[in-house]
Amino acid sequence: MYHYDEYDRALVFERVAQFRDQVQRFMGGELSDEEFLPLRLQNGLYLQKHAYMLRVAIPYGTLSATQMRTLARIANDYDRGYGHFTTRQNIQFNWIALEQVPDILQRLAEVDMHAIQTSGNCVRNITTEAFAGVAADELLDPRPLAEILRQWSTINPEFLFLPRKFKIAICSAAQDRAAIMMHDIGLYLYRDEQGEMCLRVIVGGGLGRTPILGLQIRDGLPWQHLLSYVEAILRVYNRHGRRDNKYKARIKILVKALGIEAFAREVEQEWQHIKDGPAQLTAEEFQRVAAGFAAPAYQRLDDADLEFGTQLSLNPAFARWASRSVQPHKVPGYASVVLSTKPGLASPPGDLTAAQMQAVADWSEQFGFAEIRVAHEQNLILPDVRKADLHALWQLACEQGLGTANSGLLTDIIACPGGDFCALANATSIPIAQAIQARFDDLDYLHDLGEISLNISGCINACGHHHIGNIGILGVDKNGSEWYQITLGGAQGKDSQLGKVIGPSFSAAQIPGVIERIIATYCAYRELDEPFLETLHRVGLEPFKERVYAVHEEAPTCAM
Structure with missing residues (x-):
């Protein structure tokens, strides 16, 4: 993983001192x-x-064991564990x-966190x-390009006071597990026919009160122009984005208002002025950053591990x-x-105790290379575990309440903290999640049901990403009472x-029965x-609506 250099550390420590003075x-x-x-x-x-x-930043979701232990100590010393x-x-x-x-930031x-x-x-x-x-x-x-974006965007004075918050995601896999279509800028990294690294650029995605899927603005962008092209997009947004209404200030509203073709022309015109300037990346700079992501010292192993297969x-x-x-x-x-x-009832989705954080840090060293990842789904990942060690890790995870076998299933619920905190x-x-x-x-x-995603947001800001769950639940207010839209x-x-949306909202007490x-x-x-979405697309919403709103009908069971 990437390690801070003297410039990173100087910046972060100076910010701590600055904020300490501001708090005082x-x-x-x-x-x-x-x-x-x-x-x-x-x-x-x-x-x-x-x-x-x-809220503490974990750039591209990567933590060291030392950093995880620090988070555990902060949870114990300054929070409620x-x-x-x-x-x-x-x-x-x-x-x-x-x-x-200020002491936490110190x-x-x-x-190397902030x-x-x-x-x-x-x-x-x-x-x-x-x-x-x-x-x-x-x-x-x-990850190297994600780190380059992090360095470029941190305290970049031109983009510290945008019309609204701005989110960037990048991925490069057959499956998009970074949800790039839901970001202000989504980047897809691949090699072209000549073997050169290129980027597909998507803009204008976002959820909230106006959910919109991002649209492709450019394909085949040479990686050297990553920063200049992102800068061109941000400049156009900074220039034309609305500042009179925070609900209409996101870039998705600007893209929709102008149309993707007109927006793309604005970006292209801006980019022509800066594409060959100081923001153009060099191979030396890429290699400098990429060196921080060199592969660890993997052992030469047989992929068909006997111990794993036996267990x-x-x-x-x-x-x-x-x-x-x-x-x-x-x-x-x-x-x-x-x-x-x-x-389940033992802990809210996404929460970890200090003891669990400490355990995960220990496992990352015992079974890997002292690295932990945070997933979009609010779970944690140990990226490099020998197959021979999986059974031992599973036993330890079960002891700590982190071994539930529900990844990708109905109870692997994405949920914001909601009205309990926000x-x-x-x-x-x-x-609602726990019910x-x-x-x-x-x-x-x-x-037996297979993969079904269920996401819950406590308000229209959609921090639980309910719009992109196979089943989404949105908390709404009705005359001071809590209701939930499906x-x-x-x-x-x-x-x-x-x-x-399938129809009128439900009370909290009704939600478990509705999902059933x-x-x-x-x-x-x-x-x-057949997966859930395929069945839904084939038969349509009506059969689901009919059964959900048949309030006097006994809830049917699902025989598998």
Whole structure:
């Protein structure tokens, strides 16, 4: 993984000192709430319902064991013993005292971490897929370019005060596990027919109150022009994006208003002025950064490990976990492992205790190369585990509550913190997620159903990405009461889709039964092992709506 150089460290430590002074001035009455607001947001500090929330950046979702242990200590020393991992590969601490924030930032800086630009109208954390560099279906490793984007965008004065927040994701695998269609800029890295690295550029994606899929603006962009082309897009957005209405300020609204052709022309004109300037990348600069992502010292192993195969045959529970949590690796004899943060009632989706963080850090050293990844789905990944060690790792993960065999299944729920914490939320998310998990607690049944994504957002800001869940749940306010709207048919990846609202909303108490009826309808109509989305597309929404709103009909069961 990439390690900070002297420039990175100088910048981060100077920011800590600067914010320490700003906090002291605010607490001493020298800065008003209005003056302090943009300063704290630039350092990832939000004021939530009960306390301050600090969002810490985890660039492209990569952590070292040392960094994970630091997060564990912060959770114990400054929070209530846990942290919440987000869909954009960050971690949030929800119970922070303002006067302690500079000390937290100091601890982060000491292990090459920070909270810079995790909020505010600027370029946010650069994300990629959690299996970057090790995925069997990967074309190229996108992490060097993600790191180059991180360095370029951090405290870039031209783009610190954009019309609205700005999110960039990059991937380079057969499957898009970075959800690039849902970002302000999505980048797909590949090799052209001549073997040169090129980029496909997508703009104008985003969820929130106006969900829109991104549109391709350019293909075949030489990698050397990554920064200049992104800069051209940001300049056009900075120049024309609305600043009079925050609900219409995202780049997706500008792209829709101008049309993709007109927007592309503006970008092209801007790019012609800067494409061969200082932002053009050189092979030397790429190699400097890429050296930080050199492959670790893998052993020469047989891909068909005898110990792994034996344990699969002897232990059905282990085999079930392996079928969902063990992912193919590009190096023979190795695998990547998903550690589920979705155990049901034991813990909210995405939450890890300090003890669990410490355990994951230990496992990353015991079974890998001291590296951990954060997935878009809020789970953690150990990227380099020998197949011979999988059974031992599984046993330890089960002891820590991180061995639930539900990766990609119905109870692998993406959920924001919702109304339990967030001041913007209309409704709670965590109790709804846990009520669904409690209703569907039979793992054999979940495995029979196959892959179904369920995402929950507590408000229209869509931090839980409900629009792209196969089943989406949105919390809405009705005269001061919490209700929940259901969407069906969403999907992420190369075939991204936005879900459609099925009808009137439901009370919290009704939601588990509603999900049960949706699943039962799927079971009634699916053919053989047909996935949920294929059944939905084939039969349409009507059968689902009819059964969901048949309130006096006994909820059918799903015989598998």
